[in-house]
Structure formats: structure tokens, C-alpha cells
Amino acid sequence: MSAHRSLINKLLLACAAMFAFGFALVPLYDVFCDITGINGKTDKVAAAAPDRVDRGREVSVEFLATHDPAVAVDFAPETARLRLNPGELQLVSFVVENRSDQPIVTTAVPSVSPGEAARHFMKIECFCFQEQPLAPGERKLMPVQFYVDPELPERFKNLTLSYRLYRSVGQRASR
Amino acid sequence: MSTQVTGTLDAHGAAGRPRDHDHKPRGLARWLFSTNHKDIGTLYLLFSLAMLFTGGSLAMVIRAELFQPGLQFVDPHFFNQMTTVHGLVMVFGAVMPAFVGLANWMIPLMIGAPDMALPRINNWSFWILPCAFAILLSTLFMEGGAPAAGWTFYAPLSTKYSGDSTAFFVLAVHLMGVSSIMGAINVIVTIWNMRAPGMGWMKLPLFVWTWLITAFLLIAVMPVLAGVVTMVLTDKYFGTSFFDAAGGGDPVMFQHIFWFFGHPEVYIMILPAFGIVSTIIPTFARKPLFGYESMVIATASIAFLSFIVWGHHMFTTGMPVVAELFFMYATMLIAVPTGVKVFNWVATMWRGSMTFEVPMMFSLAFIVLFTIGGFSGLMLAIIPADFQYQDTYFVVAHFHYVLVTGAVFGIIAAVYYWIPKWTGVMYDERLAQVHFWCSLVSVNMLFFPMHFVGLAGMPRRIPDYALQFADLNAFMSIGGFLFGLSQLLFLWGVVRCMRGIGDKATDRVWEGAQGLEWEVPSPAPYHTFDTPPVVK
Ligand code: HEM
Ligand SMILES: [Cu+2]
Numbered sequence: 001m002s003a004h005r006s007l008i009n010k011l012l013l014a015c016a017a018m019f020a021f022g023f024a025l026v027p028l029y030d031v032f033c034d035i036t037g038i039n040g041k042t043d044k045v046a047a048a049a050p051d052r053v054d055r056g057r058e059v060s061v062e063f064l065a066t067h068d069p070a071v072a073v074d075f076a077p078e079t080a081r082l083r084l085n086p087g088e089l090q091l092v093s094f095v096v097e098n099r100s101d102q103p104i105v106t107t108a109v110p111s112v113s114p115g116e117a118a119r120h121f122m123k124i125e126c127f128c129f130q131e132q133p134l135a136p137g138e139r140k141l142m143p144v145q146f147y148v149d150p151e152l153p154e155r156f157k158n159l160t161l162s163y164r165l166y167r168s169v170g171q172r173a174s175r
Numbered sequence: 176m177s178t179q180v181t182g183t184l185d186a187h188g189a190a191g192r193p194r195d196h197d198h199k200p201r202g203l204a205r206w207l208f209s210t211n212h213k214d215i216g217t218l219y220l221l222f223s224l225a226m227l228f229t230g231g232s233l234a235m236v237i238r239a240e241l242f243q244p245g246l247q248f249v250d251p252h253f254f255n256q257m258t259t260v261h262g263l264v265m266v267f268g269a270v271m272p273a274f275v276g277l278a279n280w281m282i283p284l285m286i287g288a289p290d291m292a293l294p295r296i297n298n299w300s301f302w303i304l305p306c307a308f309a310i311l312l313s314t315l316f317m318e319g320g321a322p323a324a325g326w327t328f329y330a331p332l333s334t335k336y337s338g339d340s341t342a343f344f345v346l347a348v349h350l351m352g353v354s355s356i357m358g359a360i361n362v363i364v365t366i367w368n369m370r371a372p373g374m375g376w377m378k379l380p381l382f383v384w385t386w387l388i389t390a391f392l393l394i395a396v397m398p399v400l401a402g403v404v405t406m407v408l409t410d411k412y413f414g415t416s417f418f419d420a421a422g423g424g425d426p427v428m429f430q431h432i433f434w435f436f437g438h439p440e441v442y443i444m445i446l447p448a449f450g451i452v453s454t455i456i457p458t459f460a461r462k463p464l465f466g467y468e469s470m471v472i473a474t475a476s477i478a479f480l481s482f483i484v485w486g487h488h489m490f491t492t493g494m495p496v497v498a499e500l501f502f503m504y505a506t507m508l509i510a511v512p513t514g515v516k517v518f519n520w521v522a523t524m525w526r527g528s529m530t531f532e533v534p535m536m537f538s539l540a541f542i543v544l545f546t547i548g549g550f551s552g553l554m555l556a557i558i559p560a561d562f563q564y565q566d567t568y569f570v571v572a573h574f575h576y577v578l579v580t581g582a583v584f585g586i587i588a589a590v591y592y593w594i595p596k597w598t599g600v601m602y603d604e605r606l607a608q609v610h611f612w613c614s615l616v617s618v619n620m621l622f623f624p625m626h627f628v629g630l631a632g633m634p635r636r637i638p639d640y641a642l643q644f645a646d647l648n649a650f651m652s653i654g655g656f657l658f659g660l661s662q663l664l665f666l667w668g669v670v671r672c673m674r675g676i677g678d679k680a681t682d683r684v685w686e687g688a689q690g691l692e693w694e695v696p697s698p699a700p701y702h703t704f705d706t707p708p709v710v711k
Binding site for chain 1: 360363367402416417425495
């Protein structure tokens with residue numbers, strides 16, 4: 001019956017739309033997190049240099065490094081903790097060492113907590129912007145140059161920047 | 176609506192064909208190829224009963240292991256398979272198909288339609304289900320075992336750390352989803368297009384209304400579930416990184432997508448039960464339902480709100496405070512329409528001349544115990560409190576009160592209420608009363624102490640626990656075994672009716688019963704309402 005047909009078509013369309021919506025949630029989630037910075041993701045591209053330094057207050061930044069246990073590396077920050085003024089440029093390094101006899105290509109995924117402070121965490125240069133190849137046994141210093149945006153709300157006094165190191169997706173696929 | 180549907184038939188509205196025209200195919204072919212809504216309803220209900228006992232056996236394994244602290248019978252990995260498959264079987268195999276079965280049987284009878292709108296789709300949507308569950312349950316016997324990531328299959332548990340049963344699991348969920356969507360389309364088209372003349376929207380029985388709204392929820396969220404299991408599949412086997420941070424994905428996103436489906440899903444499992452209770456209470460209180468319109472509006476607003484509260488499952492994932500507050504207030508808002516419903520049920524009984532046959536007893540237990548589950552839900556909705564309760568037995572207590580003493584009690588009430596119409600014989604009231612009281616006592620022994628051990632910090636989904644929880648766990652396990660055994664009484668009662676043992680049921684069955692389904696003979700003939708009745 002045609003009354004049934006048209007209703008069925010509409011309902012099937014609704015199903016298809018909701019299926020698509022499920023997948024649309026993926027980019028939407030990224031955009032939403034990007035705008036609000038709520039899941040601690042930092043920008044993947046270099047920020048502009050700071051235009052002023054706020055000498056009036058200090059923020060402490062801690063550094064953490066972890067890695068996927070399936071990747072045979074040692075990975076640690078050189079500096080555990082820093083105190084700095086918002087707007088002040090800093091350079092810290094992370095040390096990574098390939099403990100295997102295979103070349104490894106790594107990606108590091110950064111995260112800032114509290115998440116809402118992530119968008120005030122400005123990186124001018126970061127090893128996480130690119131994949132990092134490691135020869136067998138290679139030890140490497142990986143720098144991050146960053147500052148904390150002077151616009152950072154007053155309530156944030158302690159920030160944590162953490163990295164988790166993985167084998168790059170490309171290398172995983174080719175293995 | 177000031178009067179309930181009286182559903183009187185006019186002069187030419189024959190209620191059913193005479194018995195001798197009651198053709199139906201015989202044997203296995205009747206069931207395999209049936210397009211008759213009553214046959215398919217029966218199939219759904221029997222399938223659901225089988226799944227209730229299957230899922231129940233898995234729960235017995237869980238309770239046996241938890242009877243004492245330490246590891247007794249099963250290893251932790253197998254324990255995780257038990258909790259996972261128990262949850263999946265109960266949600267998708269027992270509760271949801273039972274409601275679809277009731278919809279199949281009752282919606283055409285209640286709206287005066289000769290059958291469901293799409294009979295062949297109906298046949299398919301049922302027969303897909305046994306296939307889906309055969310696939311899911313077969314993983315229990317495979318190397319590596321069944322899925323063990325919980326019925327919520329959070330990534331990366333279901334992606335990185337899962338076994339090869341994941342592929343079977345994803346296929347099974349897809350099939351269940353297809354079945355539910357076809358069922359939902361069928362329900363909507365039936366209600367939309369096939370109401371008897373005079374059956375206006377505001378005359379629809381509440382069971383029909385709640386199912387209509389449930390069907391829309393199914394259409395809206397089952398495709399999202401299909402999407403999220405597909406992402407799990409491709410993450411695991413095809414190198415995508417939806418939930419894998421290494422490739423730019425985010426495991427927390429899994430929870431957002433899953434619970435966008437998951438919270439409406441819990442209402443899919445309760446709204447039809449609201450409809451059932453709203454049908455049974457007026458019958459045995461011998462008064463029309465109090466506040467019909469407000470019931471419809473409350474159901475619709477619960478359905479709407481269910482889309483914007485999913486974050487209450489994720490308070491501890493590190494959401495920003497504003498988002499947590501939003502989800503907290505939105506969640507608490509749901510208590511308002513839910514409260515309206517409870518108020519209306521109680522008001523319906525107020526000064527009614529009540530009798531307490533078993534469908535009424537289960538409905539009364541539903542009201543009290545579901546409300547307890549609602550209250551623990553409200554406690555869980557309070558962010559700081561949830562930080563303590565999250566992932567403890569308190570959550571288990573909450574959702575078993577709303578699902579077992581809510582949804583399952585509603586289904587049992589419905590079966591006792593309508594089984595005389597289905598089989599033509601009355602169930603054994605004494606046996607059923609014993610079933611009720613055994614279930615009532617044991618279900619509370621089983622689930623009530625879970626509130627306490629949960630508040631004291633016993634985590635869920637763990638096969639072992641600290642010594643101080645030992646006594647209560649032994650007590651709960653005993654309650655669990657008793658509850659399991661009590662359901663054998665239910666099985667016995669149902670089998671008796673199916674074999675035609677018992678007093679012959681009258682057409683109206685219940686003195687206070689209202690609605691078109693009671694206008695047809697008992698048992699309901701194979702074909703009913705070939706000529707539509709006219710509803711005044
Ligand atoms: C007043 C109404 C309700 C409120 C305020 C409420 C609130 C909540 C909250 C806050 C949680 C998350 C607890 C946690 O994980 O920490 C939860 C879990 C749950 N609720 Fe409810 N709820 C309500 C009604 C229902 C109903 C009607 C059902 C189903 C019929 C239901 C089924 C569930 C289930 C299955 C879970 C656990 C999911 C899991 O983690 O496995 N709830 N509820
Ligand atoms: Cu929820």
C-alpha cells in the first residue's frame with residue numbers, strides 16, 4: 001500500500017540519517033573538543049610567539065611521559081617540573097631510547113590537564129608535530145618549546161603536560 | 176481523555192471469524208513462514224523466555240563465584256565473559272524481544288487492526304534474532320571465549336584487548352539491530368495507518384502510545400549502535416583509529432557515542448512497561464486511568480530528555496564542570512515526568528475498588544520497586560556522589576531495580592494479564608501467587624544489599640572481593656538462586672496455559688478490563704478484526 005510505502009521510506013531515511021549521524025559524531029567531537037579544548041588536546045600546529053609576559057603570577061607545569069608497553073623504548077622527561085610566568089618562553093626536552101634492535105617510528109600524543117587549560121598551552125615547536133624515527137638502540141633528545149598563554153584563567157595554578165608514545169600507525173600497518 | 180477506550184463494536188463489526196474458518200498451516204512450516212502477528216508474537220515471547228533462562232544461567236555462574244571471596248569456580252577471564260554475555264542476552268535477548276512479542280500480539284488487537292502492517296518483514300525480524308544469538312552464544316564455546324569487555328564494550332577493552340570473538344559479537348549486534356529496526360518500523364506503520372475507524376490519537380491505549388514512542392527511540396538510536404560497533408570492528412581489524420589515540424582517535428569518544436545510544440536504550444526497555452502498568456492498574460482498580468493526557472506527555476518528554484543525559488554515565492571521565500552540571504540537571508529533570516507517572520498510577524488506585532490478582536500484584540511491586548530504582552538513579556545523578564558510586568555495586572543495584580523489578584516485572588505482569596486471551600485458559604492463580612511472593616522476596620534479597628556493598632566500595636565486574644563483603648554476598652547469592660528457581664514456577668504456569676490446562680477463560684477475562692482486545696473471543700482466533708470495529 002502506498003500509505004505504508006511512503007511512511008516506510010521516511011523511517012528508513014531516518015535510520016540512514018542516524019547511522020550517518022553516529023559517524024558524524026566523530027568529526028563533531030573533534031571540532032567540539034578543538035573549540036573548547038575540553039579533552040586536553042593541544043593544537044597540532046605551531047603557535048605564534050607570545051606578545052607579552054605576565055610577571056604578576058607563576059604557574060607550575062609538570063611533565064609526564066608514558067609509552068605503549070608494546071613499544072620497546074625508554075621515554076622520560078628531562079625536567080620533571082617547572083615554574084614559569086605566563087608568556088615566558090621555555091624549552092624542555094624528553095629523552096627517548098630505542099631498546100630494540102629494530103627501527104621504530106613513534107608518534108607522541110600530547111595531553112594537557114586540566115583539559116580546559118589545553119588551549120592556553122602554546123607550543124611553538126614540538127616533537128609531537130611529526131613522527132619520530134628511531135634507529136635500533138638510538139637515544140634521542142626531543143625538544144618542546146612552549147609558553148603558557150597570559151590569558152590563562154587565574155584559577156589554573158598547576159598544569160600537567162603528558163605524552164604517550166606509540167608506534168606510528170603507518171609502521172604498524174606495514175608490519 | 177475522560178473515558179477509557181470502551182471499544183464497543185457496531186452491528187457489522189464482527190469480532191472474529193467463526194472458529195471453523197480458523198485456517199492455519201500446520202507443523203514447523205507454520206512457525207518458520209508465519210506472517211501472522213499472533214504466531215510471531217508467540218515466537219518472540221517464547222524466544223525471550225528461552226533467553227531469560229539462558230541469561231539467568233550465566234547470572235547463576237556469577238552468583239556462585241561471588242558466593243565466597245576468593246576464586247572458586249571460574250577464572251577471572253571467564254567471569255568477565257559471564258557478566259558481558261549475561262548483560263547482552265538480557266538486554267537484547269530477553270527484555271527487548273519480550274516487548275516486541277507483546278507489541279505483536281496486542282497492538283493489532285488494541286487498535287482493531289487485522290494484523291501488523293508489514294507481515295513478511297515481521298517474520299524476518301523475528302527469525303534474524305535466533306541467528307544473532309546463536310552467533311553470540313557460540314563464542315562461549317570457541318577458543319579464547321566470548322566477548323569479555325562488558326555489555327558496554329568500552330574501547331580499548333573491545334578493540335585492543337579483545338579476542339577474536341569481537342568479529343562475531345559485532346555481527347550479532349548488527350543482526351539484533353536490524354531486527355529491532357524492522358520491528359520498530361512495523362510498529363510505527365501499524366499504529367500510524369491501521370487504527371480502526373474512530374480510534375483517534377487520544378483514544379489509543381497507553382501500551383500503544385508507549386510503544387509508538389519506544390519505536391521512534393529505536394529508530395533514532397539503533398543505527399548509532401550499529402555505527403559504534405562498526406567502528407570497533409574497523410579499529411580492531413582494519414587499522415582505523417576511531418578510538419586509538421596513537422592514530423589521532425580518542426577512547427573517550429567511544430563512551431560518548433555508546434551512551435548516546437545507551438541511555439535512550441534504557442528507556443526503550445522501560446517505556447513499554449510503563450504502558451503495561453498503565454493498562455493493568457485501571458483494570459484492577461476498576462477506575463479509568465488518572466491523567467491519560469499527562470501520561471502521554473510524560474512519556475514523550477522522557478523520550479526527548481533521554482537524548483540529552485548520556486553524560487551521567489561519564490562523570491568520572493574528566494568532563495569540564497559545566498558539562499557535568501548540564502548532564503546532572505538534565506538527568507534530574509527526567510525525575511519530573513517519571514514522578515508524574517508514579518503519581519498518576521497511585522491516583523488511579525485512590526478510592527478504587529481494588530482486587531489483587533497476580534498481574535496487579537506484579538504491577539504494584541513494579542511501582543514500588545521501580546521507584547526505588549529511580550531514587551538510586553537520582554543519587555547517581557549527583558556528580559560528587561557518583562564519583563564514589565561509579566563502577567560499584569551501587570550502580571548494579573540501581574539498574575537491576577529498574578530493569579528486573581521494573582522492566583521484567585512489567586513483562587511478567589503483562590504475560591499473566593493477557594495469557595488467558597492468548598491461550599483461552601486462566602493461569603493457575605495459586606501457583607502464580609506463589610511465584611509472585613517468591614520472586615518478590617528473593618529479588619530483594621538479591622539486589623537490595625547491593626546498595627550497601629556498593630556504598631561501602633565493592634567494585635562491579637570483579638570475581639573476587641574484600642572479606643568484609645562476604646556475608647552480604649553469600650546472602651545475595653542465596654537470593655539469586657532463589658530468584659532463579661522461582662522463575663521455574665513461572666515457566667510451569669506458562670506451560671500449563673499453553674497446554675490448555677486450567678479453567679476456561681471468558682472473553683472479557685477481567686471484570687474491569689477495558690479495550691478492544693477483550694471484545695474478541697478467548698483464545699483470540701487466528702484472524703481478528705478482518706472487518707474493522709468502529710470505536711465510539
Ligand atoms: C529517574 C530515573 C533515572 C536516573 C536519574 C538514572 C541515573 C543513572 C545514572 C546517573 C547512572 C550512571 C551511574 C554510574 O555509572 O556511575 C545510571 C546507570 C544506569 N541506569 Fe539509570 N537512571 C534512571 C532510570 C533508569 C531506567 C528507567 C533504566 C532502565 C530501565 C536505567 C538503567 C540504567 C543502567 C542499565 C545503568 C548502568 C549502565 C552500565 O554502566 O552498565 N536507569 N542511571
Ligand atoms: Cu543513563
